[in-house]
Amino acid sequence: MSSVAETSAIALFCVFGFTISSLVVKRYRSPVTLPLPPGPPPLPVLGNALDIKGDEPWISYTEWGATYGDLIYSPVLNLDIIVINSEDVAKSLLEKRSHNFSDRPLGSVNKLRVGLSFVSALLGYGDTWRMHRRILHQAFRPAASVTYLPTQLRKARELLINLHDSPEDYEAHLQLFTASTIMSIVYGYTTAPRNDHLVNVVERAAAVATKVVSPARAAVLASFPALKSIPSWFPGVSFQREVVECRKYATEMVEAPFKYVQDKMASGATIRSMVSDAVKKDGGVVDPVRREAIKGASATAFLAGAETASSTLRNFVLAMVLNPQIQQRAQEEIDAIVGTDRLPTFGDRDSLPFVEAIIRETLRWHPVLPLGLAHATTSSDVFGGYAIPKGATIIANAWAMSRNEAKYPNASDFKPERWLKVDGSLVDERPDFVFGFGRRFCVGRHLAEASLWSAIASMLSIFNFIKSEEFEPKWTFGATSHPISFPCRIVPRSPCMTLETLTQMIQAETVV
Numbered sequence: 001m002s003s004v005a006e007t008s009a010i011a012l013f014c015v016f017g018f019t020i021s022s023l024v025v026k027r028y029r030s031p032v033t034l035p036l037p038p039g040p041p042p043l044p045v046l047g048n049a050l051d052i053k054g055d056e057p058w059i060s061y062t063e064w065g066a067t068y069g070d071l072i073y074s075p076v077l078n079l080d081i082i083v084i085n086s087e088d089v090a091k092s093l094l095e096k097r098s099h100n101f102s103d104r105p106l107g108s109v110n111k112l113r114v115g116l117s118f119v120s121a122l123l124g125y126g127d128t129w130r131m132h133r134r135i136l137h138q139a140f141r142p143a144a145s146v147t148y149l150p151t152q153l154r155k156a157r158e159l160l161i162n163l164h165d166s167p168e169d170y171e172a173h174l175q176l177f178t179a180s181t182i183m184s185i186v187y188g189y190t191t192a193p194r195n196d197h198l199v200n201v202v203e204r205a206a207a208v209a210t211k212v213v214s215p216a217r218a219a220v221l222a223s224f225p226a227l228k229s230i231p232s233w234f235p236g237v238s239f240q241r242e243v244v245e246c247r248k249y250a251t252e253m254v255e256a257p258f259k260y261v262q263d264k265m266a267s268g269a270t271i272r273s274m275v276s277d278a279v280k281k282d283g284g285v286v287d288p289v290r291r292e293a294i295k296g297a298s299a300t301a302f303l304a305g306a307e308t309a310s311s312t313l314r315n316f317v318l319a320m321v322l323n324p325q326i327q328q329r330a331q332e333e334i335d336a337i338v339g340t341d342r343l344p345t346f347g348d349r350d351s352l353p354f355v356e357a358i359i360r361e362t363l364r365w366h367p368v369l370p371l372g373l374a375h376a377t378t379s380s381d382v383f384g385g386y387a388i389p390k391g392a393t394i395i396a397n398a399w400a401m402s403r404n405e406a407k408y409p410n411a412s413d414f415k416p417e418r419w420l421k422v423d424g425s426l427v428d429e430r431p432d433f434v435f436g437f438g439r440r441f442c443v444g445r446h447l448a449e450a451s452l453w454s455a456i457a458s459m460l461s462i463f464n465f466i467k468s469e470e471f472e473p474k475w476t477f478g479a480t481s482h483p484i485s486f487p488c489r490i491v492p493r494s495p496c497m498t499l500e501t502l503t504q505m506i507q508a509e510t511v512v
Protein backbone atom coordinates (compact mmCIF):
# COMPACT_ATOMS: atom_id res chain seq x y z
CA MET A 1 0.00 0.00 0.00
CA SER A 2 1.41 3.44 -0.86
CA SER A 3 2.23 5.70 2.04
CA VAL A 4 -0.43 8.22 1.07
CA ALA A 5 -3.10 5.54 0.65
CA GLU A 6 -2.00 4.17 3.98
CA THR A 7 -2.17 7.62 5.54
CA SER A 8 -5.67 8.02 4.21
CA ALA A 9 -6.76 4.57 5.45
CA ILE A 10 -5.40 5.25 8.90
CA ALA A 11 -6.74 8.77 8.93
CA LEU A 12 -10.24 7.57 8.05
CA PHE A 13 -10.06 5.06 10.88
CA CYS A 14 -9.14 7.93 13.17
CA VAL A 15 -12.01 10.07 12.00
CA PHE A 16 -14.45 7.41 13.16
CA GLY A 17 -12.54 6.38 16.25
CA PHE A 18 -11.87 9.67 18.01
CA THR A 19 -13.98 12.47 19.35
CA ILE A 20 -14.07 15.18 16.73
CA SER A 21 -13.88 17.95 19.29
CA SER A 22 -10.35 16.96 20.24
CA LEU A 23 -9.22 16.93 16.63
CA VAL A 24 -9.36 20.49 15.44
CA VAL A 25 -6.40 21.41 13.28
CA LYS A 26 -3.91 23.71 14.97
CA ARG A 27 -4.56 26.47 12.46
CA TYR A 28 -7.77 27.13 14.35
CA ARG A 29 -6.45 26.83 17.87
CA SER A 30 -3.05 28.45 17.45
CA PRO A 31 -2.61 31.10 20.13
CA VAL A 32 -0.30 33.18 17.90
CA THR A 33 -1.61 36.54 16.85
CA LEU A 34 0.33 36.93 13.62
CA PRO A 35 -1.00 34.97 10.63
CA LEU A 36 0.56 31.66 9.69
CA PRO A 37 2.22 31.57 6.25
CA PRO A 38 -0.22 31.20 3.34
CA GLY A 39 -1.21 27.77 2.07
CA PRO A 40 -4.08 25.74 0.64
CA PRO A 41 -7.18 25.81 2.85
CA PRO A 42 -6.99 22.80 5.20
CA LEU A 43 -9.89 20.47 5.96
CA PRO A 44 -10.85 20.09 9.59
CA VAL A 45 -9.01 17.12 11.16
CA LEU A 46 -7.09 16.06 8.05
CA GLY A 47 -5.53 19.41 7.18
CA ASN A 48 -4.04 19.14 3.65
CA ALA A 49 -3.49 15.36 3.84
CA LEU A 50 -5.80 14.74 0.88
CA ASP A 51 -4.49 17.65 -1.22
CA ILE A 52 -1.02 16.16 -1.57
CA LYS A 53 -0.46 14.52 -4.94
CA GLY A 54 0.05 10.74 -4.90
CA ASP A 55 3.34 9.75 -3.36
CA GLU A 56 5.09 12.89 -4.58
CA PRO A 57 4.42 15.61 -2.01
CA TRP A 58 7.37 17.63 -3.37
CA ILE A 59 5.47 18.10 -6.65
CA SER A 60 2.36 19.42 -4.86
CA TYR A 61 4.47 21.71 -2.66
CA THR A 62 6.31 23.03 -5.72
CA GLU A 63 3.05 23.66 -7.61
CA TRP A 64 1.54 25.42 -4.60
CA GLY A 65 4.55 27.73 -4.63
CA ALA A 66 3.12 29.47 -7.73
CA THR A 67 0.08 30.54 -5.68
CA TYR A 68 1.39 30.84 -2.14
CA GLY A 69 5.09 31.65 -2.54
CA ASP A 70 8.29 30.37 -1.00
CA LEU A 71 6.97 29.83 2.52
CA ILE A 72 3.85 27.68 2.81
CA TYR A 73 1.84 26.47 5.80
CA SER A 74 0.35 23.05 5.12
CA PRO A 75 -0.87 21.18 8.21
CA VAL A 76 -1.36 17.42 8.07
CA LEU A 77 -3.54 16.05 10.84
CA ASN A 78 -2.35 18.02 13.86
CA LEU A 79 1.20 18.59 12.64
CA ASP A 80 2.21 22.14 11.75
CA ILE A 81 4.17 21.76 8.52
CA ILE A 82 6.03 24.69 6.98
CA VAL A 83 7.39 24.14 3.48
CA ILE A 84 10.27 26.25 2.15
CA ASN A 85 10.45 26.42 -1.63
CA SER A 86 13.52 28.63 -2.15
CA GLU A 87 17.19 28.41 -1.25
CA ASP A 88 17.22 32.02 -0.02
CA VAL A 89 14.43 31.48 2.50
CA ALA A 90 15.95 28.13 3.56
CA LYS A 91 19.29 29.87 4.24
CA SER A 92 17.58 32.73 6.11
CA LEU A 93 15.89 30.29 8.46
CA LEU A 94 17.86 27.02 8.63
CA GLU A 95 21.30 28.65 8.46
CA LYS A 96 21.00 32.17 9.88
CA ARG A 97 18.62 31.05 12.63
CA SER A 98 20.08 27.59 13.02
CA HIS A 99 19.88 27.84 16.85
CA ASN A 100 16.08 27.54 16.42
CA PHE A 101 15.72 25.46 13.24
CA SER A 102 17.97 22.46 13.91
CA ASP A 103 15.68 20.06 15.76
CA ARG A 104 14.07 17.00 14.13
CA PRO A 105 10.34 16.32 14.15
CA LEU A 106 10.54 12.56 14.52
CA GLY A 107 10.53 12.34 18.32
CA SER A 108 7.26 10.46 18.10
CA VAL A 109 8.95 7.71 16.11
CA ASN A 110 11.61 7.29 18.77
CA LYS A 111 8.93 7.09 21.42
CA LEU A 112 7.53 4.08 19.58
CA ARG A 113 10.68 2.22 20.51
CA VAL A 114 11.24 0.90 16.97
CA GLY A 115 14.93 0.52 17.77
CA LEU A 116 16.00 3.58 15.77
CA SER A 117 16.96 5.87 18.62
CA PHE A 118 20.61 5.34 17.59
CA VAL A 119 20.15 7.12 14.23
CA SER A 120 22.14 10.38 14.40
CA ALA A 121 20.06 11.92 11.59
CA LEU A 122 16.84 11.51 13.62
CA LEU A 123 18.17 12.73 16.97
CA GLY A 124 16.69 15.87 18.48
CA TYR A 125 18.90 18.96 18.75
CA GLY A 126 20.74 18.29 22.01
CA ASP A 127 23.82 16.84 23.66
CA THR A 128 23.48 13.30 22.28
CA TRP A 129 23.21 14.64 18.73
CA ARG A 130 26.24 16.91 19.37
CA MET A 131 28.31 13.90 20.46
CA HIS A 132 27.27 11.92 17.34
CA ARG A 133 27.93 14.88 15.09
CA ARG A 134 31.46 15.34 16.52
CA ILE A 135 32.27 11.67 15.87
CA LEU A 136 30.92 11.90 12.32
CA HIS A 137 32.66 15.22 11.64
CA GLN A 138 35.96 13.80 12.88
CA ALA A 139 35.63 10.91 10.40
CA PHE A 140 34.22 12.76 7.37
CA ARG A 141 35.64 16.32 7.50
CA PRO A 142 37.54 17.25 4.31
CA ALA A 143 40.99 16.47 5.78
CA ALA A 144 39.85 13.00 6.89
CA SER A 145 37.84 12.28 3.74
CA VAL A 146 40.93 12.45 1.51
CA THR A 147 42.40 9.48 3.38
CA TYR A 148 39.58 7.31 1.98
CA LEU A 149 40.27 8.16 -1.67
CA PRO A 150 42.36 4.99 -2.35
CA THR A 151 39.53 2.83 -0.97
CA GLN A 152 36.97 4.64 -3.11
CA LEU A 153 39.07 4.19 -6.24
CA ARG A 154 39.67 0.50 -5.48
CA LYS A 155 35.92 -0.04 -5.06
CA ALA A 156 35.25 1.82 -8.33
CA ARG A 157 37.62 -0.61 -10.10
CA GLU A 158 35.71 -3.56 -8.60
CA LEU A 159 32.56 -1.95 -9.97
CA LEU A 160 34.10 -1.91 -13.47
CA ILE A 161 34.91 -5.62 -13.27
CA ASN A 162 31.38 -6.43 -12.09
CA LEU A 163 29.82 -4.30 -14.84
CA HIS A 164 31.96 -5.98 -17.48
CA ASP A 165 31.11 -9.41 -16.11
CA SER A 166 27.32 -8.99 -15.88
CA PRO A 167 26.17 -5.60 -17.22
CA GLU A 168 22.51 -6.56 -16.94
CA ASP A 169 22.89 -6.55 -13.13
CA TYR A 170 24.15 -2.96 -13.08
CA GLU A 171 21.69 -1.79 -10.40
CA ALA A 172 22.92 -4.47 -7.99
CA HIS A 173 26.53 -3.58 -8.85
CA LEU A 174 25.96 0.12 -8.10
CA GLN A 175 24.35 -0.80 -4.81
CA LEU A 176 27.22 -3.12 -3.90
CA PHE A 177 29.72 -0.38 -4.81
CA THR A 178 28.21 2.16 -2.40
CA ALA A 179 27.48 -0.38 0.36
CA SER A 180 30.93 -1.95 0.26
CA THR A 181 32.68 1.45 0.10
CA ILE A 182 30.90 2.61 3.27
CA MET A 183 31.41 -0.74 5.03
CA SER A 184 35.11 -0.58 4.27
CA ILE A 185 35.52 3.05 5.42
CA VAL A 186 33.33 2.79 8.51
CA TYR A 187 34.18 -0.73 9.73
CA GLY A 188 37.27 -1.77 7.75
CA TYR A 189 35.10 -4.61 6.48
CA THR A 190 35.66 -6.28 3.11
CA THR A 191 32.39 -7.40 1.57
CA ALA A 192 31.88 -10.61 -0.37
CA PRO A 193 31.04 -9.99 -4.07
CA ARG A 194 27.54 -11.42 -3.57
CA ASN A 195 25.18 -12.09 -0.66
CA ASP A 196 27.45 -10.65 2.01
CA HIS A 197 26.07 -11.39 5.47
CA LEU A 198 26.79 -7.99 7.07
CA VAL A 199 25.64 -6.03 4.01
CA ASN A 200 22.42 -8.06 4.03
CA VAL A 201 21.91 -7.29 7.72
CA VAL A 202 22.31 -3.54 7.30
CA GLU A 203 20.36 -3.34 4.04
CA ARG A 204 17.43 -5.29 5.49
CA ALA A 205 17.43 -3.01 8.54
CA ALA A 206 17.65 0.09 6.34
CA ALA A 207 14.71 -1.06 4.20
CA VAL A 208 12.42 -1.69 7.18
CA ALA A 209 13.60 1.43 9.00
CA THR A 210 12.84 3.80 6.12
CA LYS A 211 9.33 2.31 5.86
CA VAL A 212 8.67 2.68 9.57
CA VAL A 213 9.85 6.31 9.77
CA SER A 214 8.19 7.56 6.56
CA PRO A 215 6.91 11.15 6.91
CA ALA A 216 3.33 9.94 6.40
CA ARG A 217 3.67 7.54 9.32
CA ALA A 218 5.30 10.18 11.47
CA ALA A 219 2.45 12.62 10.80
CA VAL A 220 -0.23 10.07 11.62
CA LEU A 221 1.48 8.73 14.72
CA ALA A 222 2.34 12.14 16.10
CA SER A 223 -1.33 13.04 15.81
CA PHE A 224 -2.82 9.79 17.03
CA PRO A 225 -0.49 8.01 19.45
CA ALA A 226 -3.30 5.54 20.21
CA LEU A 227 -2.68 3.99 16.79
CA LYS A 228 0.27 2.18 18.33
CA SER A 229 -2.26 -0.18 19.92
CA ILE A 230 -4.19 -1.01 16.75
CA PRO A 231 -3.89 -4.76 16.12
CA SER A 232 -1.75 -5.71 13.13
CA TRP A 233 -4.71 -7.43 11.41
CA PHE A 234 -6.56 -4.11 11.02
CA PRO A 235 -6.88 -3.38 7.26
CA GLY A 236 -4.15 -1.04 6.03
CA VAL A 237 -2.19 -1.18 9.27
CA SER A 238 0.86 -3.41 9.07
CA PHE A 239 2.64 -1.11 11.46
CA GLN A 240 2.93 -3.36 14.52
CA ARG A 241 4.54 -6.17 12.53
CA GLU A 242 7.02 -3.78 10.96
CA VAL A 243 7.92 -2.26 14.33
CA VAL A 244 8.86 -5.68 15.72
CA GLU A 245 10.85 -6.46 12.57
CA CYS A 246 12.53 -3.05 12.64
CA ARG A 247 13.60 -3.40 16.27
CA LYS A 248 15.17 -6.80 15.59
CA TYR A 249 17.06 -5.78 12.44
CA ALA A 250 18.12 -2.41 13.84
CA THR A 251 19.75 -4.02 16.88
CA GLU A 252 21.61 -6.45 14.64
CA MET A 253 22.66 -3.64 12.32
CA VAL A 254 24.23 -1.66 15.15
CA GLU A 255 25.79 -4.53 17.06
CA ALA A 256 27.09 -6.96 14.40
CA PRO A 257 29.50 -4.67 12.48
CA PHE A 258 30.71 -3.04 15.72
CA LYS A 259 31.52 -6.45 17.15
CA TYR A 260 33.42 -7.25 13.95
CA VAL A 261 35.71 -4.24 14.57
CA GLN A 262 36.13 -5.09 18.25
CA ASP A 263 37.12 -8.66 17.43
CA LYS A 264 39.61 -7.47 14.81
CA MET A 265 41.16 -4.98 17.25
CA ALA A 266 41.34 -7.63 19.97
CA SER A 267 43.16 -9.97 17.59
CA GLY A 268 45.77 -7.27 16.93
CA ALA A 269 44.72 -6.66 13.31
CA THR A 270 45.57 -3.15 12.10
CA ILE A 271 42.71 -2.41 9.73
CA ARG A 272 41.87 1.28 9.85
CA SER A 273 38.26 2.38 10.01
CA MET A 274 36.04 5.17 11.35
CA VAL A 275 35.12 2.97 14.31
CA SER A 276 38.65 1.84 15.19
CA ASP A 277 39.87 5.47 14.90
CA ALA A 278 37.12 6.67 17.26
CA VAL A 279 37.84 3.90 19.78
CA LYS A 280 41.61 4.47 19.63
CA LYS A 281 41.16 8.21 20.13
CA ASP A 282 40.07 7.40 23.69
CA GLY A 283 43.09 5.15 24.24
CA GLY A 284 40.87 2.10 23.69
CA VAL A 285 38.85 2.72 26.86
CA VAL A 286 35.53 4.15 25.79
CA ASP A 287 32.94 5.23 28.34
CA PRO A 288 29.54 3.57 27.77
CA VAL A 289 27.77 6.73 26.58
CA ARG A 290 30.40 7.52 23.94
CA ARG A 291 30.55 3.87 22.96
CA GLU A 292 26.82 3.91 22.15
CA ALA A 293 27.34 7.15 20.22
CA ILE A 294 30.14 5.56 18.14
CA LYS A 295 27.92 2.58 17.39
CA GLY A 296 24.99 4.80 16.44
CA ALA A 297 26.99 7.25 14.34
CA SER A 298 28.72 4.46 12.40
CA ALA A 299 25.45 2.63 11.64
CA THR A 300 23.94 5.99 10.60
CA ALA A 301 26.78 6.57 8.15
CA PHE A 302 25.67 3.43 6.34
CA LEU A 303 21.95 4.25 6.54
CA ALA A 304 22.48 7.80 5.29
CA GLY A 305 25.24 7.14 2.77
CA ALA A 306 24.66 3.91 0.89
CA GLU A 307 21.21 4.34 -0.65
CA THR A 308 21.63 8.07 -1.38
CA ALA A 309 24.83 7.47 -3.35
CA SER A 310 23.56 4.42 -5.27
CA SER A 311 20.33 6.28 -6.18
CA THR A 312 22.45 9.16 -7.49
CA LEU A 313 24.50 6.73 -9.62
CA ARG A 314 21.28 5.28 -11.08
CA ASN A 315 20.28 8.82 -12.06
CA PHE A 316 23.70 9.22 -13.69
CA VAL A 317 23.23 6.05 -15.80
CA LEU A 318 19.77 7.23 -16.85
CA ALA A 319 21.12 10.68 -17.79
CA MET A 320 23.81 9.08 -19.97
CA VAL A 321 21.32 6.77 -21.68
CA LEU A 322 19.05 9.74 -22.46
CA ASN A 323 21.87 12.10 -23.52
CA PRO A 324 24.47 10.25 -25.64
CA GLN A 325 26.05 13.52 -26.85
CA ILE A 326 26.82 14.52 -23.24
CA GLN A 327 28.31 11.11 -22.55
CA GLN A 328 30.50 11.44 -25.62
CA ARG A 329 31.73 14.92 -24.63
CA ALA A 330 32.74 13.61 -21.19
CA GLN A 331 34.56 10.66 -22.76
CA GLU A 332 36.42 12.97 -25.13
CA GLU A 333 37.54 15.03 -22.13
CA ILE A 334 38.75 11.90 -20.33
CA ASP A 335 40.55 10.60 -23.43
CA ALA A 336 42.31 13.96 -23.91
CA ILE A 337 43.56 14.17 -20.31
CA VAL A 338 43.92 10.53 -19.21
CA GLY A 339 44.37 8.72 -22.54
CA THR A 340 43.11 5.21 -23.08
CA ASP A 341 45.96 3.21 -21.56
CA ARG A 342 45.07 3.89 -17.97
CA LEU A 343 42.04 4.70 -15.81
CA PRO A 344 41.27 8.14 -14.31
CA THR A 345 42.61 8.77 -10.80
CA PHE A 346 41.89 11.56 -8.32
CA GLY A 347 45.00 13.33 -9.59
CA ASP A 348 43.06 13.96 -12.82
CA ARG A 349 39.99 15.37 -11.10
CA ASP A 350 40.84 19.08 -11.43
CA SER A 351 41.59 18.62 -15.14
CA LEU A 352 38.17 17.11 -15.90
CA PRO A 353 35.68 19.98 -15.39
CA PHE A 354 33.01 18.49 -17.65
CA VAL A 355 32.95 15.26 -15.61
CA GLU A 356 32.62 17.41 -12.47
CA ALA A 357 29.78 19.34 -14.11
CA ILE A 358 28.01 16.04 -14.86
CA ILE A 359 28.18 15.13 -11.17
CA ARG A 360 26.73 18.48 -10.09
CA GLU A 361 23.99 18.21 -12.71
CA THR A 362 23.14 14.63 -11.68
CA LEU A 363 22.70 15.79 -8.08
CA ARG A 364 20.50 18.72 -9.18
CA TRP A 365 18.51 17.03 -11.95
CA HIS A 366 16.73 14.58 -9.64
CA PRO A 367 17.56 15.20 -5.98
CA VAL A 368 17.49 11.75 -4.35
CA LEU A 369 16.03 13.28 -1.17
CA PRO A 370 13.49 15.60 -2.83
CA LEU A 371 12.32 16.96 0.53
CA GLY A 372 15.69 16.64 2.29
CA LEU A 373 15.26 15.58 5.91
CA ALA A 374 12.73 17.59 7.86
CA HIS A 375 13.96 20.01 10.54
CA ALA A 376 11.85 21.31 13.44
CA THR A 377 11.73 24.52 15.44
CA THR A 378 12.57 24.58 19.13
CA SER A 379 10.76 27.92 19.77
CA SER A 380 8.12 29.94 17.99
CA ASP A 381 9.48 32.49 15.53
CA VAL A 382 8.42 35.18 13.09
CA PHE A 383 9.53 35.51 9.46
CA GLY A 384 8.32 38.02 6.87
CA GLY A 385 5.36 38.93 9.11
CA TYR A 386 4.26 35.31 9.51
CA ALA A 387 4.22 33.21 12.66
CA ILE A 388 6.21 29.99 12.73
CA PRO A 389 4.97 27.83 15.60
CA LYS A 390 7.19 26.11 18.14
CA GLY A 391 7.69 22.43 17.24
CA ALA A 392 6.72 23.02 13.59
CA THR A 393 8.04 20.54 11.01
CA ILE A 394 10.20 22.49 8.55
CA ILE A 395 10.59 20.99 5.08
CA ALA A 396 13.23 22.42 2.74
CA ASN A 397 11.82 21.39 -0.64
CA ALA A 398 14.97 20.51 -2.61
CA TRP A 399 12.79 19.58 -5.59
CA ALA A 400 11.40 23.13 -5.86
CA MET A 401 14.94 24.53 -5.55
CA SER A 402 16.12 22.23 -8.36
CA ARG A 403 13.27 23.48 -10.55
CA ASN A 404 14.04 27.20 -10.09
CA GLU A 405 13.74 28.33 -13.74
CA ALA A 406 15.41 31.69 -13.03
CA LYS A 407 18.55 29.88 -11.92
CA TYR A 408 18.27 26.70 -14.01
CA PRO A 409 16.50 27.49 -17.31
CA ASN A 410 14.69 24.41 -18.72
CA ALA A 411 15.26 22.85 -15.33
CA SER A 412 14.00 19.38 -16.28
CA ASP A 413 16.68 19.08 -18.98
CA PHE A 414 20.01 17.46 -18.07
CA LYS A 415 22.53 20.20 -18.94
CA PRO A 416 25.98 19.93 -17.32
CA GLU A 417 27.02 23.18 -19.09
CA ARG A 418 25.03 25.10 -16.46
CA TRP A 419 27.97 24.52 -14.13
CA LEU A 420 30.60 25.79 -16.60
CA LYS A 421 31.81 29.24 -17.55
CA VAL A 422 32.22 30.14 -21.23
CA ASP A 423 35.91 29.21 -21.03
CA GLY A 424 34.92 25.67 -19.90
CA SER A 425 36.07 26.06 -16.29
CA LEU A 426 33.69 25.37 -13.40
CA VAL A 427 31.53 28.07 -11.83
CA ASP A 428 31.92 28.50 -8.06
CA GLU A 429 28.36 27.54 -7.28
CA ARG A 430 27.37 23.95 -6.47
CA PRO A 431 23.96 22.34 -5.93
CA ASP A 432 24.52 22.41 -2.17
CA PHE A 433 20.78 22.45 -1.43
CA VAL A 434 20.61 18.69 -2.17
CA PHE A 435 22.72 18.13 0.98
CA GLY A 436 20.45 20.17 3.26
CA PHE A 437 21.02 23.28 5.36
CA GLY A 438 22.51 24.68 8.54
CA ARG A 439 23.80 22.65 11.45
CA ARG A 440 22.18 19.45 10.12
CA PHE A 441 23.86 19.79 6.69
CA CYS A 442 24.97 16.38 5.35
CA VAL A 443 28.11 15.39 7.21
CA GLY A 444 29.10 12.90 4.48
CA ARG A 445 29.02 15.32 1.57
CA HIS A 446 32.77 15.21 0.77
CA LEU A 447 32.83 11.44 1.03
CA ALA A 448 29.74 11.18 -1.18
CA GLU A 449 31.12 13.46 -3.90
CA ALA A 450 34.42 11.57 -4.01
CA SER A 451 32.60 8.22 -4.26
CA LEU A 452 30.45 9.56 -7.09
CA TRP A 453 33.52 10.92 -8.88
CA SER A 454 35.49 7.66 -8.62
CA ALA A 455 32.57 5.61 -9.97
CA ILE A 456 31.47 8.05 -12.69
CA ALA A 457 34.94 8.86 -14.07
CA SER A 458 35.86 5.15 -14.08
CA MET A 459 32.63 4.06 -15.77
CA LEU A 460 32.79 6.78 -18.43
CA SER A 461 36.35 5.85 -19.35
CA ILE A 462 35.48 2.20 -20.05
CA PHE A 463 31.78 1.89 -20.95
CA ASN A 464 29.07 3.30 -23.16
CA PHE A 465 25.59 3.43 -21.67
CA ILE A 466 23.16 2.88 -24.52
CA LYS A 467 19.38 3.11 -24.78
CA SER A 468 18.20 -0.33 -25.94
CA GLU A 469 14.55 0.64 -26.58
CA GLU A 470 12.23 3.63 -26.16
CA PHE A 471 10.87 4.17 -22.64
CA GLU A 472 9.32 6.81 -20.43
CA PRO A 473 11.62 7.48 -17.43
CA LYS A 474 9.92 7.05 -14.07
CA TRP A 475 11.19 7.42 -10.51
CA THR A 476 10.45 5.63 -7.24
CA PHE A 477 9.02 7.55 -4.32
CA GLY A 478 10.29 6.04 -1.12
CA ALA A 479 12.82 7.25 1.41
CA THR A 480 14.97 8.16 -1.58
CA SER A 481 13.83 8.72 -5.15
CA HIS A 482 15.66 6.83 -7.89
CA PRO A 483 14.85 5.80 -11.46
CA ILE A 484 12.69 2.73 -11.90
CA SER A 485 14.54 0.06 -13.93
CA PHE A 486 14.86 1.04 -17.58
CA PRO A 487 16.17 -0.77 -20.67
CA CYS A 488 19.88 -0.08 -21.00
CA ARG A 489 22.91 -1.76 -22.57
CA ILE A 490 26.32 -1.29 -21.01
CA VAL A 491 29.13 -2.15 -23.42
CA PRO A 492 32.89 -1.50 -23.39
CA ARG A 493 33.79 1.52 -25.55
CA SER A 494 36.58 -0.45 -27.18
CA PRO A 495 36.16 -4.03 -28.42
CA CYS A 496 39.74 -4.61 -27.23
CA MET A 497 38.67 -3.99 -23.62
CA THR A 498 38.02 -7.62 -22.69
CA LEU A 499 37.53 -8.63 -19.07
CA GLU A 500 41.10 -9.92 -19.07
CA THR A 501 42.54 -6.66 -20.43
CA LEU A 502 40.55 -4.62 -17.93
CA THR A 503 41.69 -6.82 -15.06
CA GLN A 504 45.33 -6.47 -16.15
CA MET A 505 44.96 -2.70 -16.47
CA ILE A 506 43.62 -2.50 -12.91
CA GLN A 507 46.26 -4.83 -11.52
CA ALA A 508 48.99 -2.73 -13.15
CA GLU A 509 47.83 0.44 -11.38
CA THR A 510 50.30 1.76 -8.86
CA VAL A 511 49.01 5.28 -8.27
CA VAL A 512 45.50 5.85 -7.02
Ligand code: HEM
Residues within 6 Å of the ligand: 120, 121, 122, 133, 136, 140, 300, 301, 302, 304, 305, 306, 308, 309, 312, 368, 369, 372, 373, 374, 375, 434, 435, 436, 437, 438, 439, 440, 441, 442, 443, 444, 445, 447, 448
Ligand atom coordinates in the same frame (compact mmCIF):
# COMPACT_ATOMS: atom_id res chain seq x y z
C1 HEM B 1 24.59 11.71 -2.82
C2 HEM B 1 24.73 11.39 -1.57
C3 HEM B 1 24.07 12.10 -0.41
C4 HEM B 1 23.05 13.01 -0.38
C5 HEM B 1 22.29 13.61 -1.56
C6 HEM B 1 22.82 13.35 1.01
C7 HEM B 1 21.87 14.25 1.44
C8 HEM B 1 21.62 14.51 2.78
C9 HEM B 1 20.59 15.42 3.25
C10 HEM B 1 19.61 16.19 2.36
C11 HEM B 1 20.64 15.42 4.60
C12 HEM B 1 19.74 16.21 5.54
C13 HEM B 1 20.38 17.54 5.85
C14 HEM B 1 19.49 18.44 6.67
O1 HEM B 1 18.83 17.96 7.58
O2 HEM B 1 19.41 19.65 6.36
C15 HEM B 1 21.70 14.52 5.00
C16 HEM B 1 22.05 14.27 6.31
C17 HEM B 1 23.02 13.37 6.69
N1 HEM B 1 23.88 12.70 5.85
FE1 HEM B 1 23.88 12.77 3.82
N2 HEM B 1 23.69 12.63 1.78
C18 HEM B 1 24.47 11.86 0.96
C19 HEM B 1 25.50 11.02 1.35
C20 HEM B 1 25.91 10.80 2.64
C21 HEM B 1 27.01 9.95 3.04
C22 HEM B 1 27.94 9.19 2.09
C23 HEM B 1 27.03 9.95 4.40
C24 HEM B 1 27.97 9.21 5.34
C25 HEM B 1 29.09 9.17 5.51
C26 HEM B 1 25.98 10.81 4.87
C27 HEM B 1 25.70 11.07 6.19
C28 HEM B 1 24.69 11.91 6.63
C29 HEM B 1 24.34 12.09 8.04
C30 HEM B 1 25.00 11.39 9.22
C31 HEM B 1 23.30 13.01 8.07
C32 HEM B 1 22.57 13.53 9.30
C33 HEM B 1 23.16 14.84 9.76
C34 HEM B 1 22.50 15.37 11.02
O3 HEM B 1 21.32 15.11 11.25
O4 HEM B 1 23.19 16.06 11.77
N3 HEM B 1 25.31 11.31 3.77
N4 HEM B 1 22.30 14.00 3.87
